[in-house]
Amino acid sequence: MNPSRSYSQVFHTFLETGAAWLLAVLWISPLVYAFWAAFHPGEYAVNFDLLAPLTLDNFREALSQAPFPRYALNTFILVSTILVAQLVLCTLAAYAFARYQFRGHKIAFALVLVQLMITPEILIVENYSTLARFSLVDTILGIGLPYMASAFGIFLLRQAFKSTPKELEEAARLEGCGSMGVLWRVYVPLARPTYLAYALVSISHHWNNFLWPLIVTNSVETRPLTVGLGIFGAPESGVNWSVISAATLLSVAPLLIAFLLFQRQFVQSFMYAGIK
Protein backbone atom coordinates (compact mmCIF):
# COMPACT_ATOMS: atom_id res chain seq x y z
CA MET A 1 0.00 0.00 0.00
CA ASN A 2 1.46 3.37 -0.89
CA PRO A 3 1.91 6.03 1.81
CA SER A 4 -0.51 8.61 0.40
CA ARG A 5 -3.31 6.11 0.51
CA SER A 6 -2.60 5.21 4.12
CA TYR A 7 -2.51 8.91 5.05
CA SER A 8 -5.90 9.43 3.54
CA GLN A 9 -7.08 6.34 5.34
CA VAL A 10 -5.89 7.69 8.65
CA PHE A 11 -7.67 10.92 7.85
CA HIS A 12 -10.82 9.03 7.00
CA THR A 13 -10.73 7.02 10.20
CA PHE A 14 -10.19 10.22 12.12
CA LEU A 15 -13.11 11.89 10.38
CA GLU A 16 -15.34 8.90 10.94
CA THR A 17 -14.53 8.63 14.62
CA GLY A 18 -15.27 12.32 14.97
CA ALA A 19 -18.59 11.95 13.21
CA ALA A 20 -19.49 8.90 15.29
CA TRP A 21 -18.75 10.79 18.49
CA LEU A 22 -20.58 13.90 17.34
CA LEU A 23 -23.68 11.86 16.62
CA ALA A 24 -23.34 10.09 19.96
CA VAL A 25 -23.13 13.38 21.84
CA LEU A 26 -26.10 14.71 19.92
CA TRP A 27 -28.05 11.55 20.69
CA ILE A 28 -27.40 11.49 24.40
CA SER A 29 -27.76 15.23 24.94
CA PRO A 30 -31.52 15.32 25.58
CA LEU A 31 -31.04 12.88 28.43
CA VAL A 32 -28.02 14.74 29.78
CA TYR A 33 -30.08 17.86 29.59
CA ALA A 34 -32.86 16.27 31.63
CA PHE A 35 -30.28 15.44 34.30
CA TRP A 36 -29.04 19.02 34.25
CA ALA A 37 -32.51 20.45 34.69
CA ALA A 38 -33.44 17.98 37.40
CA PHE A 39 -30.44 18.64 39.62
CA HIS A 40 -30.40 22.43 39.39
CA PRO A 41 -32.81 25.09 40.63
CA GLY A 42 -35.48 26.18 38.15
CA GLU A 43 -33.79 29.42 37.09
CA TYR A 44 -30.83 27.47 35.71
CA ALA A 45 -32.96 25.30 33.44
CA VAL A 46 -31.81 27.20 30.36
CA ASN A 47 -28.86 28.95 31.87
CA PHE A 48 -25.83 26.69 31.56
CA ASP A 49 -23.51 27.74 34.31
CA LEU A 50 -21.08 25.10 35.48
CA LEU A 51 -21.06 26.64 38.93
CA ALA A 52 -24.82 26.50 39.28
CA PRO A 53 -25.75 25.11 42.68
CA LEU A 54 -26.80 21.47 42.76
CA THR A 55 -30.06 20.66 44.46
CA LEU A 56 -32.41 17.81 45.20
CA ASP A 57 -35.39 20.11 45.74
CA ASN A 58 -36.89 19.21 42.39
CA PHE A 59 -37.06 15.57 43.37
CA ARG A 60 -38.58 16.45 46.71
CA GLU A 61 -41.13 18.65 44.98
CA ALA A 62 -42.02 15.94 42.45
CA LEU A 63 -42.45 13.36 45.19
CA SER A 64 -44.68 15.67 47.21
CA GLN A 65 -46.94 16.39 44.23
CA ALA A 66 -47.56 12.86 43.03
CA PRO A 67 -47.24 9.43 44.65
CA PHE A 68 -44.38 8.19 42.50
CA PRO A 69 -43.35 5.39 44.91
CA ARG A 70 -46.90 4.03 44.65
CA TYR A 71 -46.77 4.27 40.85
CA ALA A 72 -43.43 2.51 40.88
CA LEU A 73 -44.88 -0.28 42.98
CA ASN A 74 -47.80 -0.60 40.56
CA THR A 75 -45.45 -0.78 37.61
CA PHE A 76 -43.37 -3.37 39.40
CA ILE A 77 -46.41 -5.54 40.19
CA LEU A 78 -47.71 -5.11 36.67
CA VAL A 79 -44.45 -5.98 34.95
CA SER A 80 -43.75 -9.00 37.13
CA THR A 81 -47.30 -10.36 36.90
CA ILE A 82 -47.23 -10.09 33.13
CA LEU A 83 -43.81 -11.67 32.92
CA VAL A 84 -44.63 -14.66 35.13
CA ALA A 85 -47.91 -15.29 33.31
CA GLN A 86 -46.23 -14.91 29.94
CA LEU A 87 -43.45 -17.31 30.80
CA VAL A 88 -45.86 -20.00 31.99
CA LEU A 89 -48.42 -19.62 29.21
CA CYS A 90 -45.94 -19.18 26.40
CA THR A 91 -43.84 -22.12 27.55
CA LEU A 92 -46.83 -24.46 27.56
CA ALA A 93 -48.18 -23.19 24.25
CA ALA A 94 -44.77 -23.22 22.59
CA TYR A 95 -44.14 -26.77 23.81
CA ALA A 96 -47.41 -27.90 22.30
CA PHE A 97 -46.67 -26.23 19.00
CA ALA A 98 -43.10 -27.46 18.85
CA ARG A 99 -43.61 -31.12 19.74
CA TYR A 100 -47.21 -32.20 19.25
CA GLN A 101 -49.02 -32.72 15.99
CA PHE A 102 -52.60 -32.09 17.02
CA ARG A 103 -55.40 -31.53 14.57
CA GLY A 104 -55.37 -28.08 13.03
CA HIS A 105 -52.08 -27.13 14.62
CA LYS A 106 -51.06 -25.16 11.53
CA ILE A 107 -54.23 -23.07 11.59
CA ALA A 108 -53.93 -22.61 15.34
CA PHE A 109 -50.37 -21.38 14.97
CA ALA A 110 -51.36 -18.99 12.19
CA LEU A 111 -54.07 -17.62 14.47
CA VAL A 112 -51.46 -17.06 17.15
CA LEU A 113 -49.25 -15.19 14.73
CA VAL A 114 -52.10 -12.82 13.94
CA GLN A 115 -51.29 -11.15 17.23
CA LEU A 116 -47.82 -10.21 15.99
CA MET A 117 -49.52 -7.76 13.66
CA ILE A 118 -52.69 -6.90 15.55
CA THR A 119 -51.30 -6.03 18.94
CA PRO A 120 -53.66 -5.36 21.86
CA GLU A 121 -53.10 -1.59 21.62
CA ILE A 122 -54.91 -1.42 18.34
CA LEU A 123 -58.08 -2.98 19.69
CA ILE A 124 -58.38 -0.62 22.65
CA VAL A 125 -62.07 -0.03 22.13
CA GLU A 126 -63.19 -3.65 22.15
CA ASN A 127 -60.71 -4.79 24.76
CA TYR A 128 -61.99 -2.10 27.07
CA SER A 129 -65.56 -3.33 26.79
CA THR A 130 -64.40 -6.91 27.38
CA LEU A 131 -62.68 -5.81 30.57
CA ALA A 132 -65.72 -3.82 31.59
CA ARG A 133 -67.84 -6.93 31.21
CA PHE A 134 -65.60 -8.81 33.63
CA SER A 135 -65.41 -5.68 35.81
CA LEU A 136 -61.63 -5.68 35.58
CA VAL A 137 -61.37 -2.03 34.65
CA ASP A 138 -59.00 -0.13 36.90
CA THR A 139 -57.20 -3.24 38.12
CA ILE A 140 -53.59 -4.15 37.52
CA LEU A 141 -54.72 -7.56 36.32
CA GLY A 142 -56.86 -5.77 33.74
CA ILE A 143 -53.85 -3.95 32.32
CA GLY A 144 -51.87 -7.13 32.07
CA LEU A 145 -54.45 -9.59 30.82
CA PRO A 146 -54.42 -8.78 27.10
CA TYR A 147 -50.66 -9.18 27.01
CA MET A 148 -50.27 -12.42 28.91
CA ALA A 149 -50.67 -14.78 25.98
CA SER A 150 -47.93 -13.24 23.92
CA ALA A 151 -47.66 -14.44 20.33
CA PHE A 152 -44.12 -13.15 20.24
CA GLY A 153 -43.17 -15.25 23.25
CA ILE A 154 -44.86 -18.35 21.87
CA PHE A 155 -43.06 -17.84 18.59
CA LEU A 156 -39.62 -17.31 20.13
CA LEU A 157 -39.90 -20.26 22.50
CA ARG A 158 -41.25 -22.54 19.81
CA GLN A 159 -38.17 -21.79 17.71
CA ALA A 160 -35.95 -22.54 20.68
CA PHE A 161 -37.74 -25.79 21.54
CA LYS A 162 -37.66 -26.93 17.94
CA SER A 163 -33.89 -26.57 17.79
CA THR A 164 -33.49 -28.80 20.83
CA PRO A 165 -32.22 -32.24 19.71
CA LYS A 166 -34.90 -34.92 19.93
CA GLU A 167 -32.36 -37.42 21.30
CA LEU A 168 -32.23 -35.49 24.57
CA GLU A 169 -35.98 -35.85 24.95
CA GLU A 170 -35.79 -39.57 24.24
CA ALA A 171 -33.01 -40.01 26.75
CA ALA A 172 -35.05 -38.20 29.39
CA ARG A 173 -38.06 -40.38 28.63
CA LEU A 174 -35.96 -43.50 29.11
CA GLU A 175 -34.99 -42.11 32.49
CA GLY A 176 -38.69 -42.06 33.29
CA CYS A 177 -39.70 -38.44 32.72
CA GLY A 178 -43.29 -37.66 31.75
CA SER A 179 -44.02 -34.98 29.19
CA MET A 180 -44.07 -32.26 31.85
CA GLY A 181 -40.81 -33.60 33.24
CA VAL A 182 -39.24 -33.48 29.81
CA LEU A 183 -40.36 -29.92 29.36
CA TRP A 184 -39.07 -28.86 32.75
CA ARG A 185 -35.76 -30.79 32.73
CA VAL A 186 -34.79 -30.66 29.08
CA TYR A 187 -36.46 -27.93 27.08
CA VAL A 188 -36.65 -25.10 29.59
CA PRO A 189 -33.00 -25.28 30.74
CA LEU A 190 -31.75 -25.44 27.17
CA ALA A 191 -33.79 -22.42 26.14
CA ARG A 192 -32.33 -20.18 28.84
CA PRO A 193 -30.87 -17.57 26.48
CA THR A 194 -34.25 -17.26 24.79
CA TYR A 195 -35.97 -16.81 28.12
CA LEU A 196 -33.53 -14.12 29.14
CA ALA A 197 -33.91 -12.28 25.85
CA TYR A 198 -37.67 -12.49 25.97
CA ALA A 199 -37.83 -11.40 29.60
CA LEU A 200 -35.74 -8.29 29.00
CA VAL A 201 -37.77 -7.30 25.96
CA SER A 202 -41.02 -7.92 27.81
CA ILE A 203 -39.96 -5.99 30.90
CA SER A 204 -38.85 -2.95 29.01
CA HIS A 205 -41.93 -3.03 26.80
CA HIS A 206 -44.39 -3.17 29.67
CA TRP A 207 -42.47 -0.75 31.80
CA ASN A 208 -42.82 1.77 28.99
CA ASN A 209 -46.32 0.98 27.85
CA PHE A 210 -48.70 3.89 28.13
CA LEU A 211 -51.83 4.00 26.01
CA TRP A 212 -53.56 0.88 27.28
CA PRO A 213 -52.78 1.44 30.99
CA LEU A 214 -54.00 5.02 30.57
CA ILE A 215 -57.36 3.79 29.35
CA VAL A 216 -57.78 1.06 31.93
CA THR A 217 -56.66 2.86 35.06
CA ASN A 218 -58.21 5.78 36.83
CA SER A 219 -56.91 5.65 40.36
CA VAL A 220 -53.64 6.04 42.19
CA GLU A 221 -53.75 2.40 43.33
CA THR A 222 -53.43 1.00 39.83
CA ARG A 223 -51.71 3.63 37.75
CA PRO A 224 -48.25 2.65 36.52
CA LEU A 225 -45.37 5.10 36.31
CA THR A 226 -45.87 6.05 32.69
CA VAL A 227 -49.48 7.06 33.22
CA GLY A 228 -48.63 8.89 36.43
CA LEU A 229 -45.93 10.76 34.59
CA GLY A 230 -48.23 11.51 31.68
CA ILE A 231 -50.76 13.11 34.00
CA PHE A 232 -48.06 14.87 35.96
CA GLY A 233 -46.42 16.39 32.91
CA ALA A 234 -49.59 17.52 31.16
CA PRO A 235 -49.04 21.15 30.15
CA GLU A 236 -52.23 22.37 31.82
CA SER A 237 -51.04 21.19 35.24
CA GLY A 238 -48.58 24.07 35.16
CA VAL A 239 -45.76 22.31 36.97
CA ASN A 240 -42.33 23.82 36.92
CA TRP A 241 -40.04 22.44 34.25
CA SER A 242 -37.24 21.29 36.54
CA VAL A 243 -39.74 19.35 38.61
CA ILE A 244 -41.04 17.59 35.51
CA SER A 245 -37.48 16.63 34.62
CA ALA A 246 -36.97 15.25 38.10
CA ALA A 247 -40.21 13.27 37.88
CA THR A 248 -39.22 11.94 34.47
CA LEU A 249 -35.88 10.77 35.79
CA LEU A 250 -37.55 9.18 38.81
CA SER A 251 -39.75 7.08 36.58
CA VAL A 252 -37.06 5.98 34.17
CA ALA A 253 -34.34 5.51 36.78
CA PRO A 254 -34.87 1.82 37.62
CA LEU A 255 -34.91 0.77 34.00
CA LEU A 256 -32.08 3.09 33.05
CA ILE A 257 -29.86 1.82 35.84
CA ALA A 258 -30.64 -1.76 34.92
CA PHE A 259 -29.80 -0.96 31.32
CA LEU A 260 -26.49 0.66 32.18
CA LEU A 261 -25.49 -2.27 34.37
CA PHE A 262 -26.53 -4.98 31.94
CA GLN A 263 -25.97 -3.08 28.73
CA ARG A 264 -24.52 -6.01 26.86
CA GLN A 265 -27.37 -8.37 27.78
CA PHE A 266 -29.94 -5.78 26.81
CA VAL A 267 -28.45 -5.10 23.40
CA GLN A 268 -27.95 -8.79 22.73
CA SER A 269 -31.46 -9.65 23.86
CA PHE A 270 -33.03 -7.09 21.59
CA MET A 271 -30.88 -8.32 18.71
CA TYR A 272 -31.70 -11.93 19.42
CA ALA A 273 -35.40 -11.26 19.76
CA GLY A 274 -35.38 -9.25 16.56
CA ILE A 275 -33.61 -11.74 14.35
CA LYS A 276 -35.70 -14.70 15.44
Next chain:
Amino acid sequence: MPAAILLIAFTHYPTVATVIDSLFSKATAIRPSRFVGMLNYQRMLDDPIFWKVLINNAWFALGTIPTSIALAILMALFVNRSIPGRSLVRMAYFTPTILPMIAVANIWLFFYTPDIGLIDQIASWFGFSGHNWLGDPGTVLPAIMVMTVWKEAGFFMIFYLAAMQNIPPELEEASQLEGATRWYYFRRVMFPLLMPTTLFVLINAVLNSFKLVDHLFVLTKGGPDNASNLLLYYIFETAFSYFETHFAAALTMVLLILLGVMALLQFFILDKRVHYR
Protein backbone atom coordinates in the same frame (compact mmCIF):
# COMPACT_ATOMS: atom_id res chain seq x y z
CA MET B 1 -55.25 -24.20 26.85
CA PRO B 2 -55.24 -20.97 28.81
CA ALA B 3 -53.01 -19.23 26.29
CA ALA B 4 -55.52 -19.95 23.57
CA ILE B 5 -58.37 -18.55 25.63
CA LEU B 6 -56.55 -15.33 26.31
CA LEU B 7 -55.50 -14.95 22.72
CA ILE B 8 -59.02 -15.46 21.54
CA ALA B 9 -60.39 -13.11 24.17
CA PHE B 10 -58.04 -10.28 23.36
CA THR B 11 -57.11 -10.65 19.73
CA HIS B 12 -59.60 -12.62 17.72
CA TYR B 13 -62.82 -11.87 19.53
CA PRO B 14 -62.21 -8.10 19.54
CA THR B 15 -61.31 -8.19 15.88
CA VAL B 16 -64.59 -9.81 15.02
CA ALA B 17 -66.49 -7.66 17.48
CA THR B 18 -65.00 -4.58 15.86
CA VAL B 19 -66.36 -5.65 12.50
CA ILE B 20 -69.82 -6.15 13.97
CA ASP B 21 -69.81 -3.04 16.11
CA SER B 22 -68.80 -0.86 13.23
CA LEU B 23 -72.08 -1.76 11.55
CA PHE B 24 -74.23 -0.51 14.41
CA SER B 25 -75.33 2.94 15.49
CA LYS B 26 -74.54 4.62 18.76
CA ALA B 27 -76.85 3.58 21.55
CA THR B 28 -78.57 6.47 23.29
CA ALA B 29 -80.83 6.64 26.29
CA ILE B 30 -83.97 6.77 24.20
CA ARG B 31 -82.82 4.73 21.24
CA PRO B 32 -80.91 1.46 21.59
CA SER B 33 -78.16 0.50 19.21
CA ARG B 34 -79.45 -0.79 15.92
CA PHE B 35 -78.04 -2.15 12.70
CA VAL B 36 -77.07 0.65 10.35
CA GLY B 37 -75.07 -1.18 7.72
CA MET B 38 -72.38 0.95 6.18
CA LEU B 39 -73.56 4.19 7.77
CA ASN B 40 -70.57 4.51 10.09
CA TYR B 41 -68.26 4.01 7.14
CA GLN B 42 -70.19 6.55 5.12
CA ARG B 43 -69.80 9.01 7.95
CA MET B 44 -66.10 8.20 8.16
CA LEU B 45 -65.54 8.89 4.49
CA ASP B 46 -67.34 12.21 4.89
CA ASP B 47 -65.32 13.08 7.97
CA PRO B 48 -62.58 15.59 7.09
CA ILE B 49 -60.70 14.77 10.29
CA PHE B 50 -60.49 11.11 9.29
CA TRP B 51 -58.79 12.03 6.02
CA LYS B 52 -56.58 14.48 7.82
CA VAL B 53 -55.31 11.91 10.34
CA LEU B 54 -54.80 9.36 7.57
CA ILE B 55 -52.73 11.81 5.54
CA ASN B 56 -50.87 12.85 8.69
CA ASN B 57 -50.08 9.24 9.38
CA ALA B 58 -48.77 8.76 5.86
CA TRP B 59 -46.55 11.83 6.18
CA PHE B 60 -45.46 10.70 9.60
CA ALA B 61 -44.43 7.30 8.23
CA LEU B 62 -42.74 8.81 5.18
CA GLY B 63 -40.92 11.35 7.27
CA THR B 64 -39.68 9.07 10.02
CA ILE B 65 -39.00 5.69 8.43
CA PRO B 66 -36.43 6.45 5.71
CA THR B 67 -34.60 8.88 7.98
CA SER B 68 -34.38 6.52 10.91
CA ILE B 69 -33.33 3.63 8.70
CA ALA B 70 -30.59 5.71 7.07
CA LEU B 71 -29.39 6.90 10.45
CA ALA B 72 -29.56 3.38 11.85
CA ILE B 73 -27.31 2.10 9.03
CA LEU B 74 -24.91 4.97 9.59
CA MET B 75 -24.76 4.29 13.33
CA ALA B 76 -24.24 0.59 12.76
CA LEU B 77 -21.39 1.36 10.34
CA PHE B 78 -19.83 3.62 12.95
CA VAL B 79 -19.89 1.16 15.79
CA ASN B 80 -19.10 -1.86 13.62
CA ARG B 81 -15.52 -0.56 13.29
CA SER B 82 -13.11 -0.42 16.13
CA ILE B 83 -13.22 3.24 17.01
CA PRO B 84 -12.12 4.60 20.38
CA GLY B 85 -14.90 4.43 22.96
CA ARG B 86 -17.03 2.17 20.82
CA SER B 87 -19.20 0.81 23.59
CA LEU B 88 -19.88 4.29 24.92
CA VAL B 89 -20.94 5.47 21.49
CA ARG B 90 -23.14 2.44 21.05
CA MET B 91 -24.73 3.05 24.42
CA ALA B 92 -25.46 6.66 23.51
CA TYR B 93 -27.22 5.56 20.33
CA PHE B 94 -29.24 2.88 22.04
CA THR B 95 -30.31 4.64 25.24
CA PRO B 96 -33.34 6.50 23.78
CA THR B 97 -34.79 3.11 22.87
CA ILE B 98 -35.25 1.94 26.43
CA LEU B 99 -36.83 5.14 27.68
CA PRO B 100 -40.61 5.28 27.74
CA MET B 101 -42.05 7.37 24.93
CA ILE B 102 -43.93 9.39 27.51
CA ALA B 103 -40.73 10.35 29.33
CA VAL B 104 -39.05 11.19 26.05
CA ALA B 105 -41.98 13.41 25.14
CA ASN B 106 -41.71 15.16 28.49
CA ILE B 107 -38.09 16.00 27.83
CA TRP B 108 -38.67 17.13 24.27
CA LEU B 109 -41.69 19.18 25.23
CA PHE B 110 -39.38 21.64 26.84
CA PHE B 111 -37.14 21.84 23.79
CA TYR B 112 -40.08 22.92 21.73
CA THR B 113 -41.66 25.34 24.19
CA PRO B 114 -41.94 28.77 22.57
CA ASP B 115 -39.42 31.44 23.68
CA ILE B 116 -38.22 29.79 26.89
CA GLY B 117 -37.66 26.36 25.31
CA LEU B 118 -34.18 25.14 24.52
CA ILE B 119 -34.44 25.38 20.74
CA ASP B 120 -35.70 28.94 20.85
CA GLN B 121 -33.04 29.89 23.37
CA ILE B 122 -30.31 28.60 21.12
CA ALA B 123 -31.93 30.20 18.10
CA SER B 124 -32.07 33.51 19.92
CA TRP B 125 -28.27 33.53 20.26
CA PHE B 126 -28.16 33.64 16.50
CA GLY B 127 -30.76 36.37 16.34
CA PHE B 128 -33.81 34.32 15.42
CA SER B 129 -37.00 35.11 17.20
CA GLY B 130 -39.07 32.55 19.07
CA HIS B 131 -41.27 30.10 17.26
CA ASN B 132 -44.17 28.08 18.59
CA TRP B 133 -42.97 24.75 17.21
CA LEU B 134 -45.85 22.67 18.49
CA GLY B 135 -48.48 25.38 18.11
CA ASP B 136 -47.92 26.01 14.43
CA PRO B 137 -49.71 23.52 12.15
CA GLY B 138 -46.80 23.80 9.72
CA THR B 139 -44.08 22.70 12.12
CA VAL B 140 -45.84 20.45 14.60
CA LEU B 141 -45.63 17.25 12.59
CA PRO B 142 -41.95 17.68 11.61
CA ALA B 143 -41.16 18.47 15.25
CA ILE B 144 -42.73 15.21 16.34
CA MET B 145 -40.97 13.35 13.54
CA VAL B 146 -37.55 14.57 14.70
CA MET B 147 -38.27 13.23 18.14
CA THR B 148 -39.48 9.89 16.81
CA VAL B 149 -36.38 9.47 14.66
CA TRP B 150 -34.27 10.17 17.72
CA LYS B 151 -36.14 7.52 19.65
CA GLU B 152 -36.15 4.80 17.01
CA ALA B 153 -32.88 5.01 15.10
CA GLY B 154 -30.89 3.35 17.88
CA PHE B 155 -33.35 0.49 18.07
CA PHE B 156 -33.03 -0.26 14.37
CA MET B 157 -29.26 0.13 14.61
CA ILE B 158 -28.84 -3.06 16.63
CA PHE B 159 -30.50 -5.14 13.93
CA TYR B 160 -28.15 -3.72 11.31
CA LEU B 161 -25.23 -4.23 13.63
CA ALA B 162 -26.16 -7.88 14.06
CA ALA B 163 -26.47 -8.30 10.31
CA MET B 164 -23.18 -6.56 9.58
CA GLN B 165 -21.35 -8.84 11.97
CA ASN B 166 -22.56 -11.75 9.91
CA ILE B 167 -21.07 -10.43 6.68
CA PRO B 168 -17.76 -12.24 6.09
CA PRO B 169 -14.83 -9.79 6.23
CA GLU B 170 -13.31 -11.44 3.15
CA LEU B 171 -15.86 -9.64 1.04
CA GLU B 172 -14.52 -6.26 2.03
CA GLU B 173 -10.92 -7.34 1.57
CA ALA B 174 -11.71 -8.71 -1.86
CA SER B 175 -13.41 -5.54 -2.98
CA GLN B 176 -10.49 -3.47 -1.67
CA LEU B 177 -8.10 -5.57 -3.74
CA GLU B 178 -10.26 -4.93 -6.75
CA GLY B 179 -9.82 -1.22 -6.06
CA ALA B 180 -13.43 -0.57 -5.15
CA THR B 181 -14.11 2.52 -3.08
CA ARG B 182 -15.80 2.09 0.25
CA TRP B 183 -18.96 3.72 -1.03
CA TYR B 184 -19.00 1.29 -3.94
CA TYR B 185 -18.50 -1.61 -1.56
CA PHE B 186 -21.35 -0.40 0.62
CA ARG B 187 -23.68 0.17 -2.32
CA ARG B 188 -23.01 -3.00 -4.27
CA VAL B 189 -22.06 -5.53 -1.60
CA MET B 190 -23.11 -4.54 1.88
CA PHE B 191 -26.46 -2.92 1.24
CA PRO B 192 -27.82 -5.85 -0.81
CA LEU B 193 -26.67 -8.23 1.91
CA LEU B 194 -28.52 -6.14 4.47
CA MET B 195 -31.74 -6.33 2.48
CA PRO B 196 -33.47 -8.89 4.74
CA THR B 197 -32.70 -6.69 7.74
CA THR B 198 -34.00 -3.63 5.96
CA LEU B 199 -37.26 -5.38 5.18
CA PHE B 200 -37.63 -6.57 8.75
CA VAL B 201 -36.92 -3.10 10.09
CA LEU B 202 -39.22 -1.56 7.52
CA ILE B 203 -42.18 -3.67 8.60
CA ASN B 204 -41.49 -2.90 12.22
CA ALA B 205 -41.14 0.78 11.50
CA VAL B 206 -44.42 0.93 9.61
CA LEU B 207 -46.18 -0.91 12.42
CA ASN B 208 -44.71 1.48 14.95
CA SER B 209 -45.76 4.50 12.99
CA PHE B 210 -49.36 3.36 13.41
CA LYS B 211 -49.07 1.98 16.93
CA LEU B 212 -47.05 4.60 18.71
CA VAL B 213 -49.08 7.61 19.73
CA ASP B 214 -48.00 8.03 23.36
CA HIS B 215 -46.09 11.21 22.66
CA LEU B 216 -49.19 12.96 21.35
CA PHE B 217 -50.74 12.85 24.81
CA VAL B 218 -47.98 14.99 26.24
CA LEU B 219 -46.86 17.06 23.30
CA THR B 220 -49.88 18.16 21.33
CA LYS B 221 -53.04 16.15 21.99
CA GLY B 222 -53.31 15.92 18.24
CA GLY B 223 -53.56 19.67 17.84
CA PRO B 224 -53.42 22.39 16.73
CA ASP B 225 -56.54 21.80 14.68
CA ASN B 226 -55.63 18.10 14.24
CA ALA B 227 -52.40 19.03 12.47
CA SER B 228 -50.53 16.34 14.39
CA ASN B 229 -53.34 13.86 14.96
CA LEU B 230 -52.65 10.23 14.03
CA LEU B 231 -55.12 7.44 13.38
CA LEU B 232 -54.80 5.54 16.66
CA TYR B 233 -54.99 8.72 18.69
CA TYR B 234 -58.12 9.70 16.80
CA ILE B 235 -59.61 6.30 17.62
CA PHE B 236 -58.79 6.89 21.26
CA GLU B 237 -60.40 10.34 21.18
CA THR B 238 -63.49 9.08 19.43
CA ALA B 239 -63.99 6.19 21.80
CA PHE B 240 -62.95 7.63 25.14
CA SER B 241 -63.52 11.37 24.85
CA TYR B 242 -66.61 11.48 22.63
CA PHE B 243 -67.82 7.95 23.56
CA GLU B 244 -68.64 7.11 19.94
CA THR B 245 -67.69 3.47 20.21
CA HIS B 246 -69.27 2.39 16.96
CA PHE B 247 -67.65 5.11 14.93
CA ALA B 248 -64.37 4.24 16.64
CA ALA B 249 -64.94 0.64 15.60
CA ALA B 250 -65.23 1.73 11.99
CA LEU B 251 -61.97 3.65 12.35
CA THR B 252 -60.33 0.61 13.94
CA MET B 253 -61.38 -1.39 10.89
CA VAL B 254 -59.32 0.91 8.70
CA LEU B 255 -56.33 0.35 10.92
CA LEU B 256 -56.90 -3.42 10.87
CA ILE B 257 -57.17 -3.47 7.09
CA LEU B 258 -53.97 -1.46 6.76
CA LEU B 259 -52.16 -3.89 9.05
CA GLY B 260 -53.67 -6.87 7.27
CA VAL B 261 -52.39 -5.62 3.94
CA MET B 262 -48.95 -5.25 5.45
CA ALA B 263 -49.08 -8.75 6.88
CA LEU B 264 -49.94 -10.12 3.45
CA LEU B 265 -47.17 -8.11 1.85
CA GLN B 266 -44.73 -9.50 4.35
CA PHE B 267 -45.76 -13.11 4.01
CA PHE B 268 -46.22 -13.38 0.28
CA ILE B 269 -44.06 -10.87 -1.54
CA LEU B 270 -41.21 -9.95 0.73
CA ASP B 271 -40.55 -13.41 2.10
CA LYS B 272 -39.83 -14.70 -1.38
CA ARG B 273 -37.50 -11.87 -2.26
CA VAL B 274 -35.58 -12.10 0.97
CA HIS B 275 -34.50 -15.70 0.66
CA TYR B 276 -32.51 -15.26 -2.50
CA ARG B 277 -29.57 -17.30 -1.34
